[in-house]
Amino acid sequence: MTRPPAGPPPHRTLDGPDGAPPLVLGPSLGTELSVWDPQLAALAQQFRVVRWDLPGHGGTPSVATTTVPALARGVLALADGLGIDRFSYAGISLGGAVGAWLAAHHPERIASLVLICSSARFGDPEAWHERAALVRTSGLGPVADTAAGRWFTPDFAASPPATALLATLRQRIAPAGYAACCDALAGYDLRGDLARITAPTLVVAGRTDPATPPPHARELVDGIPGAGLLELPGAAHLAGVERPAAVLAALLGHLAAPPDAPAAVPVPVPYRPEGTAP
Numbered sequence: 255m256t257r258p259p260a261g262p263p264p265h266r267t268l269d270g271p272d273g274a275p276p277l278v279l280g281p282s283l284g285t286e287l288s289v290w291d292p293q294l295a296a297l298a299q300q301f302r303v304v305r306w307d308l309p310g311h312g313g314t315p316s317v318a319t320t321t322v323p324a325l326a327r328g329v330l331a332l333a334d335g336l337g338i339d340r341f342s343y344a345g346i347s348l349g350g351a352v353g354a355w356l357a358a359h360h361p362e363r364i365a366s367l368v369l370i371c372s373s374a375r376f377g378d379p380e381a382w383h384e385r386a387a388l389v390r391t392s393g394l395g396p397v398a399d400t401a402a403g404r405w406f407t408p409d410f411a412a413s414p415p416a417t418a419l420l421a422t423l424r425q426r427i428a429p430a431g432y433a434a435c436c437d438a439l440a441g442y443d444l445r446g447d448l449a450r451i452t453a454p455t456l457v458v459a460g461r462t463d464p465a466t467p468p469p470h471a472r473e474l475v476d477g478i479p480g481a482g483l484l485e486l487p488g489a490a491h492l493a494g495v496e497r498p499a500a501v502l503a504a505l506l507g508h509l510a511a512p513p514d515a516p517a518a519v520p521v522p523v524p525y526r527p528e529g530t531a532p
């Protein structure tokens with residue numbers, strides 16, 4: 255396989271105190287770095303938060319095609335440019351795959367890892383090739399028409415945060431960049447390298463996520479030494495949008511653990527609908 259060039263580092267934003275422990279946040283296919291908005295303010299109280307955009311998403315230019323290793327090399331170039339050697343990383347789905355690849359191939363760079371609604375292999379590669387071809391010929395309309403059912407539970411799909419993200423997918427994401435990211439998903443298979451990950455790892459799953467369902471999370475947990483699992487009820491693929499407080503608690507609980515703790519400890523987060531009193 256030809257190796258796509260890493261290209262320039264992706265567009266990023268910086269929040270939180272200069273000098274605080276660095277935390278890099280990766281987004282999912284079809285979302286911009288603002289998908290982390292629900293957790294940003296709290297995370298930025300404790301961390302120097304670096305959020306980055308996928309190609310053709312947010313402020314990062316499109317590329318013709320890409321791979322997870324190429325995206326990961328872009329994140330390393332971004333960290334290098336900021337003078338960040340070792341950092342914690344949390345990523346959603348494709349953004350999580352980038353973090354897992356980094357943790358497996360550059361373990362010295364990753365202090366701690368959180369994989370949200372992600373996978374070691376995102377199903378049948380042919381389905382991603384077909385989606386890439388569809389988007390290259392027809393744009394994002396057909397994908398956006400069905401995204402609500404993958405991203406959110408039925409009760410949440412008409413909420414303002416959900417409709418805002420769906421509008422972003424339909425109106426702001428570049429089809430070329432989205433298709434390139436589908437190529438990356440098609441080519442990704444980290445199953446044979448999971449045991450190389452040494453960073454304390456927490457895997458978070460949405461119980462009704464049809465895109466990366468809980469068995470994908472369990473495969474990550476079974477393969478990554480000492481990884482912990484948190485399965486969230488009331489959440490589909492964009493669990494951090496639908497269950498923002500639960501995902502924030504999981505992030506803070508895991509990332510606050512000593513960097514060289516031998517095992518990740520899942521954070522017990524009792525289920526209650528967001529916005530209701532504890």
Ligand SMILES: O=C(O)CCC(=O)CC(=O)O
Binds near residue numbers: 401
């Ligand atoms: O939007 C979808 O259909 C889910 C895509 C997926 O599983 C990869 C990602 O969200 O990064």
